[in-house]
Amino acid sequence: MKTYDAIVVGAGHNGLANAAFLAKAGLDVVCIEKNDYIGGATVSRNLYKDWYYSNCSYVCSLLRPEIFRALELHKHGLQVTPYGGSCTFMENGDYYASYPDHEVTYREMARHSKHDADAYVRYSADVMRQCRFIRDFLLTTPPDPTSLKPKDLRNLAKIGGKFFEMGEDRMYETIRFWTMSVAEYLDEYFESDVIKASLSGSGIIGTALGIHSPGTAYVLLHHYMGDVDGNVGAWGYARGGMGAVADALCGAFQGYGGELRAGSGVDQIIVKNGKVRGVALENGDEISSRIVVSGMDVKRTFLKCMDRSDLDEEFYNRVRHFKIRGSSGKLNIALDGLPTFPALPENSPVMDGDLHFIDSMERMERAYDDWKEGTWSKDPYIDMTIPSFTDPTMAPPGKHFMSCFIQYCPPLVEGREWTDEERDQFGETCIEQIARFSPDFKDLILHVEVRTPKEIENEAGLTEGNIFHGELTMDQLLFNRPIPGYAQYRGPVAGLYMCGSSTHPGGGVMAAPAANAAREILSDLKRSNVVPENFGDD
Amino acid sequence: MSAFEVEQGKLRTPFWPKTRAFDRLSESHDWKGYASADAYLEGGLEYFAIRNSTGVFDLSPMTKYRISGPDSLAFLDRLVTRDMKKIRPGRVAYAVWCDDQGQVIDDGTIFHLRDGEYRVCSQERHLAWFTAAAIGFDVTIDEETTRVAALAVQGPTSFSVMQNLGLDGIENLKMFGLMHFDFHGEELMVSRTGFTGDLGYELWIAPGKAEALWDALFEAGKFLGIRPIGTYALEMARIEAGYLAPYLEFIPAEETVRTGRSRSPFELGLDWLVDFSKPVFNGRRALADEQRRGSTWRLVKLDIEGNKEAHHSYVYARKGGRMINIGFITSAMWSPVCKQNIALGSVKTPHGKPGDTLWVEIYYQREMHWSRVMAKATVVDGPFWDPPRRRATPPAPA
Ligand SMILES: Cc1cc2nc3c(=O)[nH]c(=O)nc-3n(C[C@H](O)[C@H](O)[C@H](O)COP(=O)(O)OP(=O)(O)OC[C@H]3O[C@@H](n4cnc5c(N)ncnc54)[C@H](O)[C@@H]3O)c2cc1C
Numbered sequence: 001m002k003t004y005d006a007i008v009v010g011a012g013h014n015g016l017a018n019a020a021f022l023a024k025a026g027l028d029v030v031c032i033e034k035n036d037y038i039g040g041a042t043v044s045r046n047l048y049k050d051w052y053y054s055n056c057s058y059v060c061s062l063l064r065p066e067i068f069r070a071l072e073l074h075k076h077g078l079q080v081t082p083y084g085g086s087c088t089f090m091e092n093g094d095y096y097a098s099y100p101d102h103e104v105t106y107r108e109m110a111r112h113s114k115h116d117a118d119a120y121v122r123y124s125a126d127v128m129r130q131c132r133f134i135r136d137f138l139l140t141t142p143p144d145p146t147s148l149k150p151k152d153l154r155n156l157a158k159i160g161g162k163f164f165e166m167g168e169d170r171m172y173e174t175i176r177f178w179t180m181s182v183a184e185y186l187d188e189y190f191e192s193d194v195i196k197a198s199l200s201g202s203g204i205i206g207t208a209l210g211i212h213s214p215g216t217a218y219v220l221l222h223h224y225m226g227d228v229d230g231n232v233g234a235w236g237y238a239r240g241g242m243g244a245v246a247d248a249l250c251g252a253f254q255g256y257g258g259e260l261r262a263g264s265g266v267d268q269i270i271v272k273n274g275k276v277r278g279v280a281l282e283n284g285d286e287i288s289s290r291i292v293v294s295g296m297d298v299k300r301t302f303l304k305c306m307d308r309s310d311l312d313e314e315f316y317n318r319v320r321h322f323k324i325r326g327s328s329g330k331l332n333i334a335l336d337g338l339p340t341f342p343a344l345p346e347n348s349p350v351m352d353g354d355l356h357f358i359d360s361m362e363r364m365e366r367a368y369d370d371w372k373e374g375t376w377s378k379d380p381y382i383d384m385t386i387p388s389f390t391d392p393t394m395a396p397p398g399k400h401f402m403s404c405f406i407q408y409c410p411p412l413v414e415g416r417e418w419t420d421e422e423r424d425q426f427g428e429t430c431i432e433q434i435a436r437f438s439p440d441f442k443d444l445i446l447h448v449e450v451r452t453p454k455e456i457e458n459e460a461g462l463t464e465g466n467i468f469h470g471e472l473t474m475d476q477l478l479f480n481r482p483i484p485g486y487a488q489y490r491g492p493v494a495g496l497y498m499c500g501s502s503t504h505p506g507g508g509v510m511a512a513p514a515a516n517a518a519r520e521i522l523s524d525l526k527r528s529n530v531v532p533e534n535f536g537d538d
Numbered sequence: 539m540s541a542f543e544v545e546q547g548k549l550r551t552p553f554w555p556k557t558r559a560f561d562r563l564s565e566s567h568d569w570k571g572y573a574s575a576d577a578y579l580e581g582g583l584e585y586f587a588i589r590n591s592t593g594v595f596d597l598s599p600m601t602k603y604r605i606s607g608p609d610s611l612a613f614l615d616r617l618v619t620r621d622m623k624k625i626r627p628g629r630v631a632y633a634v635w636c637d638d639q640g641q642v643i644d645d646g647t648i649f650h651l652r653d654g655e656y657r658v659c660s661q662e663r664h665l666a667w668f669t670a671a672a673i674g675f676d677v678t679i680d681e682e683t684t685r686v687a688a689l690a691v692q693g694p695t696s697f698s699v700m701q702n703l704g705l706d707g708i709e710n711l712k713m714f715g716l717m718h719f720d721f722h723g724e725e726l727m728v729s730r731t732g733f734t735g736d737l738g739y740e741l742w743i744a745p746g747k748a749e750a751l752w753d754a755l756f757e758a759g760k761f762l763g764i765r766p767i768g769t770y771a772l773e774m775a776r777i778e779a780g781y782l783a784p785y786l787e788f789i790p791a792e793e794t795v796r797t798g799r800s801r802s803p804f805e806l807g808l809d810w811l812v813d814f815s816k817p818v819f820n821g822r823r824a825l826a827d828e829q830r831r832g833s834t835w836r837l838v839k840l841d842i843e844g845n846k847e848a849h850h851s852y853v854y855a856r857k858g859g860r861m862i863n864i865g866f867i868t869s870a871m872w873s874p875v876c877k878q879n880i881a882l883g884s885v886k887t888p889h890g891k892p893g894d895t896l897w898v899e900i901y902y903q904r905e906m907h908w909s910r911v912m913a914k915a916t917v918v919d920g921p922f923w924d925p926p927r928r929r930a931t932p933p934a935p936a
Binding site for chain 2: 065068069073074079080081082084100101228229230239349390391392393397398535536538
């Protein structure tokens with residue numbers, strides 16, 4: 001039987017990126033995917049006529065340009081087009097928008113609050129300072145604070161250095177920022193309810209927390225720390241949908257000689273004498289290797305794909321208690337034409353961006369209350385985009401693909417499994433909210449795919465449908481991610497590694513966990529490194 | 539206005555009544571006396587129209603000459619360095635022409651419109667040079683700059699736009715080919731050419747039909763992401779495609795004052811345009827000499843590490859532990875599609891062969907303070923951006 005240098009489990013974007021780096025370094029690598037298509041939560045699917053849906057993730061910003069460049073993803077068809085607009089529709093018929101032009105956004109903000117329009121300057125600088133702090137560590141393995149190894153000490157000193165460099169006031173500010181709620185944070189700058197509601201959305205996306213819950217300010221940062229071509233905080237569309245990211249990574253991987261095996265998942269990671277020996281697939285095949293890298297989330301890896309007896313008690317329990325609560329749903333809609341929003345002027349440039357329908361902090365928090373009670377939000381926070389407004393490849397000319405990301409949607413309804421009826425009711429709730437601001441919207445609907453955490457878990461394999469492979473709270477970040485003592489991508493068994501979003505720096509289409517894991521693996525194998533360094537913002 | 543007075547201020551192209559409706563910025567620069575938009579709404583979005591949908595650029599100010607008469611081929615073949623006999627009717631050639639010292643006067647595109655009838659398009663004006671070069675040839679050189687309005691229609695959906703415009707047979711048009719169509723009773727010439735390195739076309743029409751063509755084009759592109767683009771966007775695409783821009787990568791030889799400031803085709807990476815199998819062409823002797831002796835300069839395409847754009851930078855090579863200054867950057871940018879820090883530059887030979895490692899001294903400013911990095915750069919061969927769709931015939935719909 002053939003023995004591979006490494007097996008990567010899961011052809012999500014992280015699995016593929018990890019496999020690509022290992023193959024680039026000259027290893028003989030096979031990547032195993034349970035579905036007969038690749039991408040995991042980074043996928044484009046053709047479910048209705050000539051429409052392509054970005055089924056799960058739908059916008060791109062976190063994907064590290066260093067990785068894009070090192071793997072030459074443009075040669076494998078990946079193109080990311082940024083967008084500049086954003087809009088929140090208001091109950092009173094008005095709206096609050098933002099535009100690519102700074103001064104136009106100022107004028108719009110001032111229409112709602114002159115104070116806030118001015119305050120935005122300081123807010124942007126303060127958030128940018130936090131972004132600069134974290135961005136430097138995205139392509140770095142988190143140091144182990146208990147270790148005396150030179151590399152860990154060096155990296156700890158680097159974090160400390162960057163922290164002290166901020167100066168006393170800003171160090172306090174940083175500590176507060178990393179633990180406070182997004183609502184409190186925004187209150188310190190803004191007075192307009194709609195402006196705060198609009199900005200607070202980024203603090204709760206994908207998170208089982210409300211705007212008043214501590215820790216949500218960091219989640220906001222997680223959505224700001226990416227960039228498109230150096231514009232920190234900007235987002236864009238992958239041409240052809242998010243599946244283009246996975247396809248390009250797979251193209252690079254195969255270009256370096258890697259092998260993809262899709263259609264049958266890993267049933268078990270085989271361990272002998274405390275060392276990894278390969279994997280057994282659901283179809284009965286066995287594949288052998290001394291290195292297995294899991295691109296699955298940490299719960300799936302250890303609770304579903306490993307023998308309980310291969311894992312120590314404390315470790316096993318830590319994994320069991322890893323917070324990975326599902327809180328998001330998704331509607332993918334094929335439209336017969338562009339819906340009109342009478343509040344907006346014709347041909348408004350904001351239509352290229354993200355649109356929202358919650359205009360107050362009160363409504364934001366109420367949406368969370370429903371989730372806590374075990375049901376979907378009856379007045380949900382929707383992050384709606386029409387990618388086909390920008391990307392001509394997702395729907396036929398004149399037709400459109402609409403993506404609605406929905407917060408909140410529970411993995412179980414009042415503690416029991418979702419029924420199909422409930423799923424449809426959830427879809428209706430979202431459609432009704434949009435229809436209140438767009439009278440022709442419902443008539444344009446040709447097809448809807450409704451996805452609750454249940455579908456997301458079953459199809460993409462994310463435990464509870466948690467979009468980040470685990471919550472982004474301080475207790476699960478940096479050297480705590482996924483589990484203290486295991487933040488350097490090595491599992492508890494020799495030869496076992498983790499490269500998915502459960503590891504630092506976390507979820508989103510970023511590929512950074514994959515790159516960091518590849519660097520560690522290559523270093524263990526004493527191979528020369530092919531993983532790029534951080535560009536550095538300076 | 540008296541009968542003798544020339545027009546003051548900036549001229550407007552035949553498309554101006556249409557483009558002004560899109561113009562939210564009033565930012566333009568001079569292009570041979572015409573006001574040419576830098577951008578209409580937002581340069582970045584316009585750049586992405588070229589790479590993602592369709593961007594429309596008004597290139598009417600381009601200098602144009604009609605060359606006809608029995609000796610037109612002989613004349614052109616002697617004028618430019620490449621073999622024009624290979625350029626059949628319906629084909630377009632990129633070409634350079636040199637002075638007697640083999641220094642580039644200009645580059646341009648030569649359209650073989652019909653048997654023995656050509657159009658030469660260039661940045662600069664060359665009537666004096668062409669007239670002198672035509673002595674002894676039975677050829678007519680007619681400046682037609684203002685008689686032909688032109689648009690570049692570039693991007694992955696541009697083929698679908700052409701189809702929607704009703705251009706039958708456009709699917710068979712290959713790169714560097716041209717076709718004639720009827721448009722509202724006027725001749726519309728369409729060439730599969732451009733300055734963006736992407737799928738694209740250029741449309742040439744009499745000024746009287748310019749506005750009608752614009753309307754038809756924007757109707758055809760309504761659902762295909764069509765938008766007007768300015769020079770800012772075009773310039774980004776140009777650098778990614780690795781094309782030369784006069785006054786950046788070379789100074790037209792006729793205009794240089796200081797010694798050594800002009801460039802030969804070899805020094806611009808245009809060896810493939812110089813055909814010594816032709817017994818005569820202007821500059822041949824000097825170029826043959828240069829080929830024997832070796833050139834002084836070399837144009838390099840650089841892939842520079844990091845993400846700091848290398849504007850106005852010096853280029854260095856490492857020689858025995860020391861950094862020696864070997865040249866400078868002529869165009870630089872962060873490439874959004876390649877996610878590469880790219881640049882074109884001019885360096886002294888023998889440095890700068892493809893694969894060589896060079897160093898670029900980059901100064902950049904952040905919040906008032908300046909910093910400097912010495913960034914490693916690799917010399918690359920070929921364009922930075924060269925997607926398969928650029929060449930595909932018939933092109934894919936999007
Ligand atoms: C609805 C939704 C919307 C989102 N929106 C965005 C967004 O707009 N922008 C953004 O940046 N991020 C977004 N995210 C988050 C982002 O998509 C994920 O964090 C990211 O894609 C996770 O990538 P991954 O490679 O770590 O894991 P995954 O994509 O989960 O990949 C894991 C892979 O492993 C496979 N697998 C599972 N079990 C097995 C097995 N036993 N054997 C073999 N293979 C197996 C799965 O099928 C899957 O392909 C969103 C996520 C969701 C769910």
